[in-house]
Amino acid sequence: MADPTASKPAAAAPAASATPAAKKQQPASKPGEVVNKSRRGLIWACIWGYLGINFLMFLRFFFPRALYEPNTVFNIGYPADFAMGIDQRYLMTNRVWVIREPDRLFVIYARCTHLGCTPEWKSAENKFKCPCHGSGYDSEGINFEGPAPRPMDRAFISLDPTGKIIVDSSRLFIDDARAGVNHFNDPGAFLSV
Ligand code: FES
Known part of the structure; x- marks a missing residue:
């Protein structure tokens, strides 16, 4: 018969009692x-x-x-607002020059007829000069030097009931000698003043 006073085998040590070195070795x-x-x-x-x-x-x-894009139909004011010569007020906004002559007023669309660059007005030389390939146009936009095949086009122009000038740059008049057409004197291509 077993002796009740005999000592029991020692229980396993609790985890809390593990040594610090052992703790370190345990992965987190x-x-x-x-x-x-x-x-x-x-x-x-x-x-x-x-x-x-x-x-x-x-x-x-x-x-x-x-x-x-800017509106192609726009109002540029009264004929009396324009002095004789080339007016560049609408070049940046609408790509046109307004030309006033003693008896008429017309609008040139500022697009070179060679490859479409925008020419510059050279007042000292009294001509438009295209910076791309050197085409030159006189003060009416008629080509006279360089590769441009014809004059610059002109935009449709009319007066509204109040007497203001309305330009429509989507309606252009051309002068092309090779094709035998010249619409620069058609109604709408200029205003008599
Ligand atoms: S685009 Fe004007 S000369 Fe060529």
Whole structure:
């Protein structure tokens, strides 16, 4: 019969009693958990990145890539507002020059008839000069040097009921000797003043 006073075998030491050196050797978490955590982080980063890009693309719809061109029909004031000669007030905004002569007023569309550059008015030389390939036009826009094949076109011009000049640069009058056409004296190509 067993002796009840006999001492029991010593119980396993509690974890709390582990030595500091042993504690150090225990990993903070299992290696598989670390890999899962970083993988989860990567997946979330991809999801948020994808959603962010889609949101930016959605916002882009509110800012369409529209090209704002000036109106082709515009009012340039009264004939008396123009002194004799070349008026460049509407060159930057509407790409036209207004030409006032003793008996008439007309509007030249500022586009070189060679390849479409915008010529410059050289007042000292009394001519329009194209900076691209050197075409020259006289003060009425008639070509006389360089590769331009014909004079610069003229825009439709009319008076509204109040006497103001309305220009329509979408309606152009051409003079092309090669084709045997000259519309510079047609109604709408000039105003008698
Ligand atoms: S485009 Fe004007 S000369 Fe060529």
